[in-house]
Amino acid sequence: MRAVLQRVLQADCKVDGTITGKIGKGFLVLLGIEHDDAVQDVDWLAAKIINMRVFSDDDGLMNKALSDIGGEILIISQFTLYAQTKKGNRPSFIRAAKPEKAVSLYEYMIAELTRLSGKPIATGIFGADMKISLINDGPVTIIMDTKDKENH
Template sequence: MRAVLQRVTQASCVVEGKITGQIETGFLVLLGFEDADTIEDLDWLAKKIIGMRIFSDENDLMNKALTDVNGSILLISQFTLFASTKKGNRPGFTKAARPDIAIPLYEKMVEKLSSLLGKKIETGIFGADMKVSLVNDGPTTILIDTKNKE
């Protein structure tokens, strides 16, 4: 699993002209899956996202987590995080999980993050053509890959 975590002051997702999810202070999380991902990976990543201390404290140091700032999450599925760019200029996506694997993991991640955060997780629509807007605060963008836990 790969996640791109962006600290935002606002973010939204629009599908076919309708807002499917929007937040103010919090994280826009772009999330990609591969076939080898497990529930253990999902649990580890969810805890990592919730615990990530990248919000400023009173000394303007990155010291506060999402819960400390009453932040929210907009979670967007993004299979292109597993693009292979080794050959040529057209990316390949054979490492990305097929929908029959990715959709249940995505839905489980929504549940897990909601449980850990104690509030509803805003989302896009899996597989849809989404228009995602954000104001990246900082800018602060963190890449997390469950294959790099150690």
């Protein structure tokens, strides 16, 4: 499972011109789900997202987590995070989870982030053609992969 976290001042998702999710200061999370991912990956990644200390303290240092600033989350399912580009010029998405599996893990991630943050989570619509707008703060962009948890 991969997540791209973007620290934002605001972000929103539109589908067919209608806003499906909108946040102020917090994280835009682009989430890619791989075919062999499981609920344990969601548990690990959700905790990392909630506790990631990349928001500025009074001294301008990245010492605060989402809860410290009252931040929000907009999460977008993005299978293209598993693009394989080694051969040719057309990416392959063979490692991305099939929708039947990915939807349940995406929904579990939303539930887990809601539980951990104590706040509702803004979302896109799984599988839809989404238009994402954001104001990246910093810019601060963090890439996380649950495969990295096995190295520690």
